[in-house]
Amino acid sequence: MKFTKEEKSWILYDCANSAYSLIIVTAILPVYFKFVAGNAGVSAHDTTAYWGYVSSFSTLIVSLLAPFLGALGDYLGNKKRFFRYSLFIGLLMTAALFFVPTNQWQWLLVIYTFSHIGYQAANLFYDAFITDVTRNERNDLVSSYGFGIGYIGSASLFVVAMLLITTSTFGLTSAPQAIRIVFMLTTLWWFLFSLPMLRNVEQHYGLPHPKSALKESCQRMLATLRKIRHYKQVLGFMLAYFFFIDGVDTIITMATAFGVDMGVSTSTLLVVLLVLNIVAFPCTLIYGRLAQRYGTRIMLLIAITVYLFICVYALFMKTVLDFWILGILVGSSQGGIQALSRSYFARIIPKKQANEFFGFYNIFGKFSAVLGPVLFSVTTQLTGRSQMGIASLAVLFLLGGFFMFRLREVPVAVSEKE
Template structure:
C-alpha cells in the first residue's frame, strides 16, 4: 500500500512515542521505581499503588486541560505550535529522568509526572492530525499502520535495551547506570523519529484565528458543550470509549507492576513485553484490514470481547506460562482497539473542529484512565492480590461493549454539520 509523505511522517511519530509508552510507562521505569522505592522500605503493594495514583494524577491534569487545548488548537497554525510545545516538554522531562538520584523515589515520580503530561498532550494534537493527513476512506488503514509501526519500532529499541540491561552495558557500567542510560536513549529515539512529523505535517483544516484566541476558545468550548448533544453518534461513542479504553490503558500501565507481584523475573517480564509488541504489529494491521472489510464497529466489539476474557483469565493465573498467555492475548488486540477507536472517531466529527472534538475524545479517554488505576490500586490494596485488581477491570469492558452495540457504523462521508 502506498502512503503520501504526510501519511508516512504521521505514521512514524507513532514509532517515536511508542518507545516512551513501552519503555517508560510500561516496562523499565515501573520496575526501576519499585526497586528504588523498595530500597526505601516501601512495601511492594504500596509501590504498585503509588505508581497507579501518579499515573492517574498526570492523566487527570490532561483530562482537565484537553478540551481547552483542543479548542485553541483548531485555529490555523496552533495545532502545529502546541504539538511542538507538548513534544519538547515530554522529551526534556524524559531526559531529566537520567539525572534523578537513585535514592529519590519521590522526585522520580514528580519528573515522570511532567514527562507523562507532555507525552499525553502531544498525543492529543497528534491524534487530531489524522484528519489533516488522510481521507476517511483510508483512516482505518493509516491509523492501524501507525500503531503497527509503533509496536515494531519500539520493539527494536526494546531489544537493544534488553541487551544492555542483561549485560550491564557489556560490563562497562552498573545495572542502575544502565537503566538511567536507557532513559536517555528513549529520549533521543522519541526526538529523532518526531522530525518527519515536525517537518512535513501541516494543519489543513482549521478556523481563522480571532483577535482574542483565549477568550474566543472559551466561548467556543462552552458553545460546543451545549450543542454536542446534537452529535448523538459522537456522544454515544465517547461514552463507550470512556469505559473500554479505561481497561486497556490500565492494563498497559499496571502490567509490569502486576507481573512483579506475581513473582515473574524481570528478564522474563521484559521478554514477554517484547514478544507482545512483536505480536501486536501484524495483529494491528489485520484489525485495520478486517475493519475495511467488515466494519470498524464489529472489529472494535471483537477487541472489547477479547479484553473482557483477559480480565476473567487473570483470576486463574498461577504460573509464568499464564502470564505469557495473558501477554499474547493483550498483544493480539491492544493496537487494534486503539487504532480503530481513533479512526472511528475521526470519521464522525467535523474536520474543521477536529482538535476541539479530539480534546473531548481525550478528556473521555483520560478521565477514564483516572478511574482504572484507582480501581486497580484500591482493589489490590484491600485484597492484597493484583489478580483481583485486573479482574475488576472487566466491568469497564462490559459497559463499553454495551454502549458500542447501540451505535451505527461510522460513515465514510462527513455529515452536513461540518
C-alpha cells in the same frame, strides 16, 4: 499499500512516542525510581504510592487542560505550533533524567511529571492530526499502521535497553549508569522519529484566527459542552469508549502485579511484555485491513469480545503457560481496539474542530482510568484472588460493547467536507 509523505510522517511519530511509553512510563523508569528512592531510605510501599501520585497528577493536568488546548489548537497554524511546544517540553525533560544524581529521587519525580505532561499533550495534537494527513476511507488503515509501527519501535528500543542494562556493554560498570544512558537513548529515539512529523505534516483543516484566540477558545469550549448532547453519534461513542478503554488500560496497568501474584518471575514478565509488543504489530495491521472490509464498528465489537474472553479465561488461570496465553491474547487486540477507536472518532467529528473534540476524547480516556483499577483492586481484596479482579473487568467490556452495539456504522463520507 502506498502511503503519502504526510501519512508516513504521521505514522512514524507513533514509533517515537511508543518508546517513551514503554521505557519511561511502564518498564524501566518506575523500577529505577524505586531503586533510587529505596537507597534513600524510602519504604517500598511509599515509593509505589509516590509514583502513582505523580502519574495521576500529570494525567489530571493534561485531562483538565485538554478541551481548552484542543479548542486553541483548532485555529489554523496552532495545531503544529502547540504540538511542537509540547514535544520539546517532553524531550527536554526526558533528557534531563540523565543528569539526576542517583540519590535525588524527588527530582526524578518532578522531572518525570513534566516529561509526562509534555508527552501526553503532544499526543493530544498528534491524534487530532489524523484528520489532516489522510482521508476518511483511509483512517482505519493509517491509524492501525501507526499503532503497529509503534509496537515494533518500542520493542526494538526495549531490547537495546535491556542489553545495556544486563551487560557491561561500552564499559559500563553498573546498571544505574546504563539506565541513565537508556533515558538519553529514549530521548534521541523520540526526537529522530519526530522529525518527519515536524517537517512534513501540516494543518489543513481549521478555523480562522479571531481577535482574541484565548477568549474565543474558552467560549467555543463552553458552547461545545452545552451542545455536545446533540452530537448523538459522538456522545454515544465516547460513552462506549469510556467503559471499554478503561478495561483495556486496567489490564495493561495491572498485568505486572497480576503476573507476580501468579508466581511469574520478573525476567519472564519482561519477556512476555516484549512478545506482546511483537504480536501486537501484525495483529493491529490485520484489524485495520478488516475494518476497511467489514466496518470499524464491527471490528471494535470483535475486539471487545476478545477482551471479554480474556476476562473469563482469567478465572481458570493456574500456570505460567496460562499467563503467556493471556499476554498473547492481549497483544492480538490491544493495538486494534486503540487504533480503530481513534480512527472511528476522527470520522464522526467536524474536521475543523478536530482538536477540540479530541480534547474531550482524551478526557474520557484519561478519567476512565480510575474506575477499572478500583474495580480490580476491590474485587481482588474481597475474594483474595487476582483472577477474580481481572474477571470483574468483564462488566466494563459488557457496558462498552452494549453502547457500541447501539451505534451505527459511519460512512466514510461523513464529515469529509466539514
